[in-house]
Amino acid sequence: MSGGAVAPVQGERALGEALCRYVLRLADTSLVLGQRLGEWVGHGPALEEDLGLANLALDLIGQARLLLTYAGEVEGKGRDEDALAYLRDAPEFLNLQLAEQPNGDFAQTIVRQWLIDCWQLEIYADLAGSSDGRLAAIAAKAVKETRYHHRFSSGWLARLGDGTAESRARTRAALDSLWRFTAELFAADEVDERMTAAGIAAPLAPAAERWRARVATDLDAATLALPPPPQYPWHGRRGVHTEHLGHLLGEMQHLQRAYPGVRW
């Protein structure tokens, strides 16, 4: 943040807007993934997995609440976590497209979870050292949760990938269908560059390296091959989404949309 005597107000406003978008991207990815995992409740392959997935979902929604609250404060228009979660439309959501992909079978859920866990591990680890104290505190809490999430998802990845012929085929299919969405994980744009320049976020390139290394290690343990880098970029973080997000939001937002301000 510029402390110069001639720091133009416009520059600070632009930084605030970029920070708000940056925080919303993190928040929305956690919120949407948490909502997706919530769909498993009551349908898990075993009681123990049902609870395990619900625990992940609650961690993610907890992260989303902290981040949305902060984004609303940075924005300064009086929107709280609920307004941001329940009263925005799909194009205003800035989550990774990977997070909104349907649960599919258990392998698809696990591969999606694992890819995002690996991503969050690097992003939160860097953010824990952010010059923005609020983000640093949220990230320090979230990275502990994410370590467990990764333990859970990478464990399942190895079991399924190195399991029966069927579990292996399903895991490969999930990897094939989801891998293309990883192109946007570390694709820096002007928001990221502004955050890096302000010392709020770390540069993405080293995090991408670490992500790739971890992903390769985990895939190796699962006896699965590392796919080639995806060809086309996706832009969930810019508000461009697959058709799946609208349906997810329709369910998640239904109550607040039908009965504005309802409480229980």
Add this chain to the structure above:
Amino acid sequence: MSDPGSAAAPADWPLYEVFIRSRSGLEHKHVGSLHAADARMAVEHARDVYTRRQEGVSIWVVRSADIVASDPADADALFEPARDKVYRHPTFYAIPDEVKNL
């Protein structure tokens, strides 16, 4: 999606007994059992099922099949003889209020 209504663990997952230490310095206590494919998964399941409300700081799991238990039919021989020996209870010691968890 999973088969509807099949929340039971796969039949080939063995049963594990779960022990939780609620605080440092206390012993692990048996809290229940669960199914898991192996020991690592059993610890993770125990974490997810039995420590969601901050019940513990440490988890032990052990295959139920590895537990050697006394035979209920031997209960008379094993436990009856202690019944008339109440003097074995150290009731004559005064326990200071500061001593917890004894």
